[in-house]
Amino acid sequence: MKPKESFIIQGLAGKKSLKGKVTINGAKNAVLKAMSASVLFNGPILLENVPNTEDVKTMQAILEKLGAKIGWEETSEKKYLKIDASKIKTTKIDNDLAQSMRASVVLTGPLLSRCGNVSFPSPGGCVIGSRPIDLFIKAYEKMGAKTILGKDSYNIDANKTGLNGTTIFFDLQTVGGTETLMMAAVLAKGKTILKNCAMEPEIVSVAEWLNSCGADIVGAGTTTIEINGTSGKLLTPKMPYVTVPDRIEAGSFIILSAVCGEDVYIEKCVPEHMEALISLLKDSGINIETGKDYVRVRNNKVSNSFKAFNVRTHEYPGFPTDLQAQIVTMLTQAQGESVVFETIFEGRFKYTEDLQRMGANITVMNPREVMIKGRTDLKQVHEGEELRAHDIRAGFAIVIAALLSQGQSKITNIHLIDRGYEELEKRLKSLGAEIRRISS
Numbered sequence: 033m034k035p036k037e038s039f040i041i042q043g044l045a046g047k048k049s050l051k052g053k054v055t056i057n058g059a060k061n062a063v064l065k066a067m068s069a070s071v072l073f074n075g076p077i078l079l080e081n082v083p084n085t086e087d088v089k090t091m092q093a094i095l096e097k098l099g100a101k102i103g104w105e106e107t108s109e110k111k112y113l114k115i116d117a118s119k120i121k122t123t124k125i126d127n128d129l130a131q132s133m134r135a136s137v138v139l140t141g142p143l144l145s146r147c148g149n150v151s152f153p154s155p156g157g158c159v160i161g162s163r164p165i166d167l168f169i170k171a172y173e174k175m176g177a178k179t180i181l182g183k184d185s186y187n188i189d190a191n192k193t194g195l196n197g198t199t200i201f202f203d204l205q206t207v208g209g210t211e212t213l214m215m216a217a218v219l220a221k222g223k224t225i226l227k228n229c230a231m232e233p234e235i236v237s238v239a240e241w242l243n244s245c246g247a248d249i250v251g252a253g254t255t256t257i258e259i260n261g262t263s264g265k266l267l268t269p270k271m272p273y274v275t276v277p278d279r280i281e282a283g284s285f286i287i288l289s290a291v292c293g294e295d296v297y298i299e300k301c302v303p304e305h306m307e308a309l310i311s312l313l314k315d316s317g318i319n320i321e322t323g324k325d326y327v328r329v330r331n332n333k334v335s336n337s338f339k340a341f342n343v344r345t346h347e348y349p350g351f352p353t354d355l356q357a358q359i360v361t362m363l364t365q366a367q368g369e370s371v372v373f374e375t376i377f378e379g380r381f382k383y384t385e386d387l388q389r390m391g392a393n394i395t396v397m398n399p400r401e402v403m404i405k406g407r408t409d410l411k412q413v414h415e416g417e418e419l420r421a422h423d424i425r426a427g428f429a430i431v432i433a434a435l436l437s438q439g440q441s442k443i444t445n446i447h448l449i450d451r452g453y454e455e456l457e458k459r460l461k462s463l464g465a466e467i468r469r470i471s472s
C-alpha cells in the first residue's frame with residue numbers, strides 16, 4: 033500500500049500572484065471508459081493522451097486481473113497505453129479494486145456483451161452520496177440478462193439469450209449508465225435505443241472512436257443514442273483513442289487562477305466544453321480570454337472584488353457537479369451572498385466544514401444547498417489542526433483554500449487528489465506556489 037501522504041502549502045494571503053502555463057491532461061473520466069471498451073476488441077488497442085492518475089492505474093490492475101495485457105509504448109513523439117483484452121480469463125471483477133473505484137462498474141457492460149456473464153461487487157469510489165446501480169441492472173434485464181444477487185456481489189447472466197437490442201429509457205441522466213449500456217449494445221443482437229442519455233463530451237469521444245473501429249452508434253452527445261449491434265462480432269482496432277482534454281481539470285485550474293492568479297495560461301483544453309463555468313465567471317467580472325484550445329485568466333493584482341453569483345449543478349452542458357466544491361471555495365472571495373444548489377449528488381458538502389474552520393461564512397441549508405457570504409479572508413486552521421481532501425474534487429477545492437489563506441496548511445488524505453489530478457504539486461509549483469508532498 034502507498035504510504036500516507038499530505039500536502040504542505042504556504043498560503044498567498046489573498047495575493048494574486050500565480051503565473052505561468054498549465055497543460056491540461058486527457059480526461060480520466062473518458063479514458064477509464066475507453067479502457068473498459070478494450071474488452072470489445074479482437075486485438076490490442078492504443079490509447080493516447082492518457083493521464084497517469086491513480087484511477088487509471090486501478091483500472092489497469094482490474095483489467096490485468098481479468099487477463100488483459102497492458103503496458104506503455106513510446107515512439108519519439110507519442111506515448112500510448114496499449115491494452116490487449118482479446119484473451120479474457122475470467123468475468124469476475126476483483127472485489128477490492130472495484131470497491132475502490134465507482135468507474136469499475138462501466139466494465140460490466142463490455143464484459144457482459146462479450147462473454148455472456150459478469151460478476152462484481154457493489155462498486156465503491158468517492159463518498160459523495162448514495163450512488164446506486166439500479167439503472168444498469170434494470171437495463172441489462174431489459175436486454176435479456178438475469179441477475180442473481182450473491183452475498184455481496186451481483187452476478188449477471190445472459191449466456192442463454194445473449195444481449196438483445198431493445199429500447200431503454202433512463203429514469204435519470206446517468207453518465208456511467210449511458211456509456212456502459214452504449215458499449216454493451218455494441219456487440220448485442222439488433223438495435224438498441226437509449227433514451228434520456230447523458231450528453232457529456234467524454235461519451236461522444238468514446239462513441240466516435242468505437243465507430244471508427246466498426247461500431248454503429250448514432251446520436252452520442254444528444255439524449256437519444258441508437259446502436260446497431262454486431263451480434264457478437266468483435267471490433268477491430270483501427271486507430272488509437274485520443275483522450276479528450278479534461279474539462280474538469282481545466283475548470284479547476286480556471287477557478288484557482290480566478291482567485292489566486294496574476295496571469296495563467298491554461299493550454300490544451302476545450303473551452304467549448306466549459307461554457308457554463310466560463311460564462312458565469314465572465315459575468316461576475318473575472319478577466320477571461322478564450323481561444324480554440326486555451327483559456328487565459330488575468331487579474332488586476334490590486335482589486336480582489338468580483339460579484340457573487342448563484343450556481344445550480346446540472347448534467348452537461350450545465351454547471352458540472354465536479355466543479356461544485358471549487359466554485360464554493362471561490363465564492364468565499366466574492367462580494368455578497370451566493371447560493372449553490374447541488375442537483376446531482378446528495379452529501380457533497382462535507383468539505384465546507386474545513387472552509388468554515390478557515391473562517392468562511394458558509395451555511396449548509398440542507399444536503400443539497402449552501403449559502404456563502406463573502407468576502408472573507410481565509411485563515412490558517414489552528415496549530416496542530418489539519419485540512420482534509422474529502423474526495424477528488426473537494427481535495428482540489430481545499431488546495432485552493434489553502435493557497436488563498438494566510439500561513440501554512442497541511443492537507444491530509446491527498447491520495448484522493450492523486451486519483452484525478454496527475455502530479456498536482458509539480459504543476460502548482462511551476463505557477464509559483466509553495467507546495468510540497470510529505471509522508472505523514
Ligand code: EPU
Binds near residue numbers: 163165166206209353
Ligand atoms: N444514479 C442512480 N442509479 C444508477 C446510476 C446513477 O440513481 O444506476 C444516480 C447517481 O446516484 C447520481 C446520478 O444518477 O445521483 C448521476 O450519476 P452518474 O451515473 O451520472 O455518475 P457516474 O457515472 O457514477 C460520473 C463521473 C463523476 C461525476 C458524475 C456526474 C466518472 C468515472 N465519474 O459518475 O465524476 O461526478 O458522472 O457528472 O465518469 C469525479 O471525477 O470526481 C467524479 C465523481
